Amino acid sequence: MLHLVIAEAELEPVPEQIRDHPAVANYARRRGKRPGEVILDSTYHHAALKKLAEGERRGRPDILHICLLNALESIANKEGKLRVYVHTRNDEIIYIKAETRIPRNYNRFVGLMESLFKNHVVPRDLGLLRMEEGRLTELINEINPDGVFVMHEEGIHTKPVDFGKILASLERPAVIVGGFPHGDFRSKIPGKKVSIYRKSLMAWVVINEVLSGFEGWVV
Known part of the structure; x- marks a missing residue:
């Protein structure tokens, strides 16, 4: 085996420190979810990722x-x-x-x-x-x-x-x-x-x- x-x-879910970023908030709103409930995705959250440590790989x-x-x-x-x-x-x-x-x-x-x-x-x-x-x-x-x-x-x-x-x-x-x-x-x-x-x-x-x-x- x-x-x-x-x-x-x-x-990972969107980290707390960027949940109020417009890219995250708008994406979550379109999905009908709270920012902390959505998965972090560089396709949609690229601008917000710049504020995170190791954002280039997350x-x-x-x-x-x-x-x-x-x-x-x-x-x-x-x-x-x-x-x-x-x-x-x-x-x-x-x-x-x-x-x-x-x-x-x-x-x-x-x-x-x-x-x-x-x-x-x-x-x-x-x-x-x-x-x-x-x-x-x-x-x-x-x-x-x-x-x-x-x-x-x-x-x-x-x-x-x-x-x-x-x-x-x-x-x-x-x-x-x-x-x-x-x-x-x-x-x-x-x-x-x-x-x-x-x-x-x-x-x-x-x-x-x-x-x-x-x-x-x-x-």
């Missing part, structure tokens, strides 16, 4: 959306050989059941995430998505993997097919992929750094390549 963790995902739920679509629709997940988790920049952990189908429509996905932040579980009767406070290290300890690999452009270069063979040789490997647009992890991430290409790749491309390499050995 491969455990995939999308770490430091740039997913407000990117679109990255997580594409990553989750790819992972949950993968052959590995359909074959019951994958578990997917999300760790956010503010140390929330999202547990995702394998049968979850993420909305393909981005706006519906954002609405789902807003409900998750509000209710901590969606839908309430099925609990397909569940959010709890927790650090990445706590999640890794909970998974208790027999190998932890951090996808990083400065890691040891390994072809996807060879990396897949390594993952397939383990019982509970964990792969960590950054859920942010650029830069490095904000904190020290436990595990062996691995690179599958000479240049940086989008997070969802990394996930696709890792899962494809893994599937070649286990499916």
